[in-house]
Amino acid sequence: MNRLNMATSDDTILRRLRHRTHEPIDSDVRVIGVDEWACSKGQGFGTILVDLGQGQVVDVLTEGSANALATWLAAHPGVTTISRGRQGESAEGARRVAPNATQVADRFHLTRSPREAVEQRRQEKRQLFQRIHQMKDGGMKVSQIAWQLGINRRRVEKWVWLKEPPERSPIQPRPRRVESFREYLREKWEQGCHHGRQLYAEIRQLTYVGCYSRLAKVLAPWRQAEPESTVTTTQPLLGVPVESPA
Numbered sequence: 001m002n003r004l005n006m007a008t009s010d011d012t013i014l015r016r017l018r019h020r021t022h023e024p025i026d027s028d029v030r031v032i033g034v035d036e037w038a039c040s041k042g043q044g045f046g047t048i049l050v051d052l053g054q055g056q057v058v059d060v061l062t063e064g065s066a067n068a069l070a071t072w073l074a075a076h077p078g079v080t081t082i083s084r085g086r087q088g089e090s091a092e093g094a095r096r097v098a099p100n101a102t103q104v105a106d107r108f109h110l111t112r113s114p115r116e117a118v119e120q121r122r123q124e125k126r127q128l129f130q131r132i133h134q135m136k137d138g139g140m141k142v143s144q145i146a147w148q149l150g151i152n153r154r155r156v157e158k159w160v161w162l163k164e165p166p167e168r169s170p171i172q173p174r175p176r177r178v179e180s181f182r183e184y185l186r187e188k189w190e191q192g193c194h195h196g197r198q199l200y201a202e203i204r205q206l207t208y209v210g211c212y213s214r215l216a217k218v219l220a221p222w223r224q225a226e227p228e229s230t231v232t233t234t235q236p237l238l239g240v241p242v243e244s245p246a
Contacts, residue, residue, distance in 0.1 A: 001013070014039070016057075017037065017048065017057065017060050018060070028078055029051045029053070029054075029058055029076060029078065029079060030053060030078055030079060030080045030081065031051070031052040031053050031079075031080065031081040031083070032049055032050065032051065032052065032058075032076075032079050032081070032082055032083070033049070033050035033051075033052045033082075033083045033084070033106060034048075034049060034050075034069065034083070034084040034085075034090045034094075035047070035048055035050075035084070035085050035090075035106065036048070036064055036085065037060065045064040046060060046061050046062045046063060046064050047060070047061040047063065047064050047068060047069055047072075047090075048060050048061075049061070049072065052081075052083060059072065064089060065089055065093070066089045066090075066092040066093035066096065067093065068093070069089070069090055069093030069094065070093040070096045070097040073093065073094065073097040073098050073101075074097045077098075079098055079101055080100075080101055080102065081101060081102045081103075081104065082094050082098070082101050082102070082103045082104070083104050083105070083106045084103060084104075084105070084106060085105075085106060085108070091103060125165050126165050128149070128151075128165075129159055129162075129164075129165035131149065132145055132149070132156055132159050132160060133159075133160065135148070135149075136160050142156045142157050142160065145160075177210065177214075178203070178208065178210050178214045178215050178217075178218055179218075180208070181203045181206065181208055182218065184203065184206070185199055185203070185215075185218060185219070186222075188202070189219075189222055194219075194223070194226075196212070196216060196219055197212070199215065199219070200215050203215070
């Protein structure tokens with residue numbers, strides 16, 4: 001609950017869960033969420049069932065087995081989608097009774113899996129780093145370490161001089177919308193730079209990756225708001241400057 005920014009106690013949650021078990025179950029539930037729950041931390045696991053369409057607990061099973069879930073699903077044949085964690089009991093119970101229902105990973109495990117993959121990759125990197133230094137301390141040459149570990153020699157050359165494995169540099173987001181450069185464009189416009197293609201080239205240098213037409217839409221109201229002015233031209237024969245309407 002703290003992670004979800006919901007201030008409540010363990011006792012309140014358990015009391016609400018037990019209260020829900022005495023309410024009538026909606027037989028028309030179609031999208032169901034399935035997860036484990038325990039009366040005591042780490043002990044006595046059961047199954048909690050939530051109607052994801054209504055956002056309400058519909059039942060709490062005292063068992064966390066595939067048979068318990070299969071029995072419940074058999075009494076609710078209208079279930080078409082099952083959102084669950086990674087526990088195999090839920091998957092087995094759902095396949096047994098509702099083979100045509102779509103099984104999807106719940107949001108918690110969907111975000112947790114990539115995070116665990118990143119942590120695993122980081123741990124493997126640290127182990128490789130330590131292995132390189134052990135081999136170097138044992139008197140092996142860089143070329144020998146690279147050949148034995150099957151990795152790039154340049155990486156070994158770089159890592160043997162480091163005390164900690166290097167962290168990946170964060171990728172800086174590139175502004176893609178022309179609105180990100182509106183302040184810069186306005187400043188250049190007020191300085192007298194009204195040439196669209198020139199402004200386009202400048203913001204491209206500032207990592208803008210959009211098209212020119214989007215820039216033109218930003219500049220159009222500024223062009224319409226310009227006061228009428230005169231433009232100096234030159235007569236081709238006489239070479240005498242004359243004033244003509246803009």
